[in-house]
Structures are given as C-alpha cells and as structure tokens.
Amino acid sequence: MSRLKVGVLVSGRGSNLGAILDRSLAGDIDVEVAVVLSDVEDAAALDRARSAGVPALHIPPGRFRTKLEPDAERRYVETLREHGVEVVALAGFMRILHDEFLEAFPRAVVNIHPSLLPSFPGLDVQRKAIAHGVKWSGATVHFVDTGVDSGPIILQAAVPVLDEDTPETLAARILIEEHRIYPEALQLLAARRLRVDGRRVLVDADTESDS
Numbered sequence: 001m002s003r004l005k006v007g008v009l010v011s012g013r014g015s016n017l018g019a020i021l022d023r024s025l026a027g028d029i030d031v032e033v034a035v036v037l038s039d040v041e042d043a044a045a046l047d048r049a050r051s052a053g054v055p056a057l058h059i060p061p062g063r064f065r066t067k068l069e070p071d072a073e074r075r076y077v078e079t080l081r082e083h084g085v086e087v088v089a090l091a092g093f094m095r096i097l098h099d100e101f102l103e104a105f106p107r108a109v110v111n112i113h114p115s116l117l118p119s120f121p122g123l124d125v126q127r128k129a130i131a132h133g134v135k136w137s138g139a140t141v142h143f144v145d146t147g148v149d150s151g152p153i154i155l156q157a158a159v160p161v162l163d164e165d166t167p168e169t170l171a172a173r174i175l176i177e178e179h180r181i182y183p184e185a186l187q188l189l190a191a192r193r194l195r196v197d198g199r200r201v202l203v204d205a206d207t208e209s210d211s
C-alpha cells in the first residue's frame with residue numbers, strides 16, 4: 001500500500017506532530033509527513049520536523065488574529081499541493097480555516113482536540129472541564145468543517161477527571177491519549193477505512209491486517 005501523504009499544520013510545541021512522526025518513521029503507520037507548515041515563525045514544532053528531515057516552513061498568516069488572510073490561506077493550499085499532500089492534519093494550529101481551504105481538501109482535513117466533543121469546544125478546555133465538574137474528559141480526533149471543533153468525530157479516548165486535578169495535570173493525562181489516537185486515526189484514513197454518513201464516521205473492518 002502506498003503511504004498517505006499528510007501535511008501537518010502547527011503553531012506551537014508540536015508534541016502531536018512528534019507522536020505522528022515517531023509512528024511514521026518507525027513504519028507503524030502507512031503515513032508520510034510530507035510537509036509541516038506553521039503560522040508562528042519560532043514554533044518548536046518546526047524544529048521537530050526539521051530534525052526528522054521533514055520540510056518545515058513558516059507561512060505568515062497576515063494581519064488577522066484567529067484566521068488566515070485570504071492570500072496566506074492560498075499560499076498554505078499551494079504549498080500543501082506542491083508537496084503532494086492528500087490529508088491535512090491540524091496539530092495545535094491556532095487558526096480557523098475557511099471554506100476555500102476545506103474545499104481544496106474535501107473531507108481530508110482533520111484536527112485533534114483535548115476534550116470529549118461536543119463538550120467544551122474552543123480554547124482553555126481543560127480548565128472549563130474541571131470548572132464544570134465533569135468526571136470524564138478526553139481527546140477527540142474529528143474531521144474539520146466550517147464550525148469550531150464541530151465536524152464528524154473519528155476517534156475519542158476518555159480519561160478521568162480527578163478531584164485534585166489542575167488544568168495542567170488534566171492536560172497531561174489527555175495528551176497521552178492524543179498521542180495514541182491521532183496516529184491511529186491517520187492510519188484509518190491511510191487504510192481508507194473511514195466512511196462518513198452524516199455526522200457519523202463509520203470504521204470499516206480491517207481487511208489488510210494479518211491478525
């Protein structure tokens with residue numbers, strides 16, 4: 001099977017990118033990280049990609065705070081295409097993408113979010129989960145649509161919220177699951193095992209596995 005070419009968009013430390021690269025370089029998943037793009041010039045994630053030998057570029061986002069300027073968005077799409085990207089994985093990318101971007105990669109943009117969606121979309125979600133008093137939180141990988149953290153859910157993993165948790169301790173527990181399920185979701189895409197039926201993402205049986 002040919003490897004799925006994934007472009008990863010980042011803004012920060014890049015631990016999810018690192019988890020994807022580790023699994024990819026180990027040959028555990030049929031995924032090749034073709035390029036990493038960042039809106040933040042000194043994002044640690046760019047160094048992480050470069051030290052793994054993956055092309056990593058900073059593309060300035062333009063003057064907006066939460067989205068990309070149209071010209072910038074076009075440059076992101078062009079650069080992803082130049083690198084043969086089939087699936088775009090957002091990994092801590094802090095900007096909302098427009099329809100034009102999503103239309104350039106139909107049903108092929110995914111995101112990881114540190115809560116059990118649809119609870120707690122948006123930012124600062126570990127603090128919100130603790131403040132709300134939920135007993136379980138977790139991580140969600142989902143397709144990206146035009147809303148905020150609202151697209152069809154591919155995989156989720158739950159973790160307990162403990163009485164003594166701070167946003168940091170809860171985030172660390174969730175992050176362990178993020179690093180597990182994000183590469184797993186990309187492998188499901190690589191193996192063409194996902195079918196979207198309305199809001200539901202159905203996982204076809206694994207016909208390639210030896211086990």
Ligand code: GRF
Pocket residue numbers: 012013014015016017045091092093112113114175178
């Ligand atoms: C992760 O918690 C992810 O769920 C959220 O942003 C954070 C990115 O962390 N979207 P990292 O850059 O992958 O370490």
